Amino acid sequence: MPELPEVEVVRLGLAPAVTDAVVTAVDVFDERALTRHDRTRGDFAARLVGRRMSEPQRRGKFLWVPLEPLVGRLAEGEWRPDAVLAHLGMTGQLLLREAWARPDDEPHVRMRIELRHPSLGELAVFFRDQRTFGSLALDELIATDAGDAVPGQVSHIARDPLDPLFDDRAFLSALTLKNSAIKRVLLDQGAISGVGNIYADEALWAARIHPEQPANTLSRAKAKLLLAEIRVVLAKALTEGGTSFDAQYVNVNGQAGYFAHSLNAYGRQGTPCPRCGAPIVRVSFMNRSSHFCPRDQRLR
């Protein structure tokens, strides 16, 4: 599910159920669900049980749930992480379930986290993930220069374009230094986070930019237009609940999003460009695909 709008849909769905809830049990069915967790620092389940969660946060495609500080003296060698971090990879899902729901009644449930919520009572969060590129981890929050805090594993990525503190000027000037294809830069989470293959293609289509146009050849005006279109497409996808092609992307209640109906380029090879009518083409790019209109997204 995993670009910014889909992850934000999950965050919004998770919030009322996990905020103020206490973790009562953790069952890990597949260790690959913990590939991002550094187990030399402590066992995931043991360190998480008993902790109270606060409101879920997100940067780009990373989601995390801060944990309320523990009181009392730190035991010798004790590690007290302050967030549960999640990345959904290609097919990860976080699903709200009744406490009695059985994990083996559905495929690919890699982990179950049981919670006690002060008003909702007992409930469970299932982490499902067909391809196992997603994972959870315990992590420490690190303060940023701007005064907010992000997990250590998130500190290397840029802010996302829906973050009020995203630095437009820094992003635009970074583009002038990069000789890479603009689409490659959009997918580089260190330059701008939250954009993946779908929304990169959609934003480039909207801004009429060829995906392989070198970033440093874009005019300032064109680059600003692209950034604006990125924000438009991400925000619109969010209001429509994200993009679902199949059952892989669903919200915390298992429901699909509607944005697939609004796609102009992604996955639409052979169909007329909604703007000019020329057939959309699909080309291989970076071990995946780019979709664009060959008539009004010309390489210059």
Next chain:
DNA sequence: CCCCTCACCTGATCGC
């Protein structure tokens, strides 16, 4: 430092 390729997985679909 910058840029790029590849490995990591499972499952659906398509062509022969």
Next chain:
DNA sequence: TGCGATCAGGTGAGGG
């Protein structure tokens, strides 16, 4: 019907 090739929303390690 079977089977191999190809493809799918992502990330990060490591090589040049």
